[in-house]
Amino acid sequence: MSLGVEYRQKIPSGAAFFKVTGAIEELRLNTVCEEAKCPNRTECYAQGTLTFQILGDLCTRRCGFCAEKTGRPLSVDAAEPGRVLEAVLKLKLSHVVLTAPARDDLSDGGASQFAAAVRLIKRESPRSTVETLTSDFEGNDLALAAVLESGPDVFNHNVETVRRLTPSVRAKATYERSLRLLARAAGFGGPKVKSGIMVGLGESLDEVRETFADLCDRGVTLVTVGQYLRPSKDHLPVQKFYSADEFRDIRKMAHGFPFKNVFAGPLVRSSYHAGEMIESGDTLLNSLRPDSND
Structure with a gap:
């Protein structure tokens, strides 16, 4: 099928793009931009932004939507937080996003690696804001506390999809466990709490609305909504491609809840324009088509 212009991706180019890729290679770092085949990585790199993936490139889970590789991860690299900091300083990042594959091993x-990286960045680059995008830590409250106590400005954990579809989309996770994690993060009283979902997996708009209500009730204030894009034939098939107008409708639906900011668009991903999201105001981001914002 033919998709709208809002789904078009840019060709890598520009000095900033190659500065980012060069720093990643030189410092032996991973980015979720590459590991998850993010459709926005060209745009973000060209703007000098990226999401660091710490704790390796192998995940202990195999979610039906995700492009991350599954396997037995290597041991934790104690020097990794220092290399992340070096990249932050070299690229002069004002907002730093840290994520990791699920490390159930x-x-x-x-959590301790997240905490070490956050503390180091906060100490050595105090003007940088830091966002952590974590797994559910299998419901481990002490792990969650370790991350929160390190002082991130934003705590992000994605529910990914609506309640009904969670067992097929996130086989090793539960919807309720994710909601509980978000509620505890909000109750901590420190960072802004963020979550996101993909659409196009077979959900109804009523289920999207119910998910917004669940997130709102748990103290989430920042929300992202993007189109699910199938990484390969081995992943879950796309059930529906949403148009730009349908994403506007979803954003308007979200306005019925007291979220501080909602980004919604075909190519919007959890970390897309993450630094802008923590600023005031509410925006519809139609990824790669900023002229279509309203």
């Missing part, structure tokens, strides 16, 4: 799910 670790007793704390990798």
